[in-house]
Amino acid sequence: MAKIASRILTTVENEKRSWLAVEFEVDAEHEDMASWLMIHLGANGCQLVAKNTEQSTLQASFERDKLTLEDMPQINAQLDEYGLGKCVASLRVKVIEEEDWLAEWKRGFKPLHLGEKFLVCPPWLKHELTEDDLASRKIIYIEPGLAFGTGFHATTQFCLKALESQTKCQNVLDVGTGSGILAIAVALMSDTAKITAVEIDPVACKVANENLAINGVNKRIEMIEGTSEKVAGRKFDVILSNLTCEDNVALLPEYMILLEAQGKMIMSGILKEKLPRLEKAIQENNCKISHSEVGDMWAGLVVEAKNG
Numbered sequence: 532m533a534k535i536a537s538r539i540l541t542t543v544e545n546e547k548r549s550w551l552a553v554e555f556e557v558d559a560e561h562e563d564m565a566s567w568l569m570i571h572l573g574a575n576g577c578q579l580v581a582k583n584t585e586q587s588t589l590q591a592s593f594e595r596d597k598l599t600l601e602d603m604p605q606i607n608a609q610l611d612e613y614g615l616g617k618c619v620a621s622l623r624v625k626v627i628e629e630e631d632w633l634a635e636w637k638r639g640f641k642p643l644h645l646g647e648k649f650l651v652c653p654p655w656l657k658h659e660l661t662e663d664d665l666a667s668r669k670i671i672y673i674e675p676g677l678a679f680g681t682g683f684h685a686t687t688q689f690c691l692k693a694l695e696s697q698t699k700c701q702n703v704l705d706v707g708t709g710s711g712i713l714a715i716a717v718a719l720m721s722d723t724a725k726i727t728a729v730e731i732d733p734v735a736c737k738v739a740n741e742n743l744a745i746n747g748v749n750k751r752i753e754m755i756e757g758t759s760e761k762v763a764g765r766k767f768d769v770i771l772s773n774l775t776c777e778d779n780v781a782l783l784p785e786y787m788i789l790l791e792a793q794g795k796m797i798m799s800g801i802l803k804e805k806l807p808r809l810e811k812a813i814q815e816n817n818c819k820i821s822h823s824e825v826g827d828m829w830a831g832l833v834v835e836a837k838n839g
Contacts, residue, residue, distance in 0.1 A: 556621040646692040669719040686799040689831030704767040711739035718748040776805040799831040
């Protein structure tokens with residue numbers, strides 16, 4: 532810990548904006564989980580910097596005022612809770628300049644086809660879209676910036692595919708909108724849908740607002756900085772909740788109050804081994820699972836009230 536502390540406290544005098552990068556080694560099979568966990572611990576992004584058949588080196592970038600010595604025990608504890616405790620021994624922190632980080636980060640993105648309807652594309656790769664893409668797909672332009680939700684993660688992909696099958700999707704709440712990708716998808720699916728997106732992170736709110744504007748839907752989506760408590764008293768026919776299992780469990784009673792009769796909750800971000808905890812909460816809240824997908828690591832659910 533002393534070595535980590537000294538690295539965090541080291542400053543670099545430079546006119547360019549810089550970040551703190553947390554690097555560590557992880558078993559290749561757990562790369563996806565470790566990246567997801569870093570994002571949910573406040574990292575602005577997480578990229579692969581080296582890999583072999585057995586091990587990957589990940590680099591998670593944090594704004595310099597959002598990572599301090601006091602944060603390290605939480606990072607260590609979370610890695611341990613998610614079965615990644617041996618990563619702690621390799622943790623190291625260094626300073627990286629923004630332009631170097633952005634250049635490397637952008638190399639990892641390509642236009643991505645998702646489900647039957649969507650294509651997620653960074654704005655700087657518009658020129659790579661084909662005429663067939665433009666004619667047959669709903670294009671979501673995402674400048675991921677400093678927010679979670681690029682379409683590359685399995686949890687976001689489940690939500691997008693689940694949205695495609697919803698026949699009633701006219702009054703939608705997106706909780707923890709991140710980059711805004713799911714709210715944008717709803718707006719592109721329906722010209723008449725009313726969409727509310729809530730996000731507690733002010734940086735993510737800024738990124739989401741920028742993405743709404745890029746996609747031309749900023750006037751159609753109500754963006755709220757804060758928690759879902761700010762929409763108390765309102766009703767929604769679809770609630771999107773791409774959060775952690777723990778968050779979904781905690782918010783489920785609140786969702787039941789916000790949900791219209793016969794409404795649906797699309798829940799993702801659920802680690803497979805934690806799924807029983809959410810299934811128990813669903814049963815206790817008089818809900819039922821109408822659709823589920825369980826992969827090697829992640830699970831996604833479509834949930835509705837039993838009397839819905």
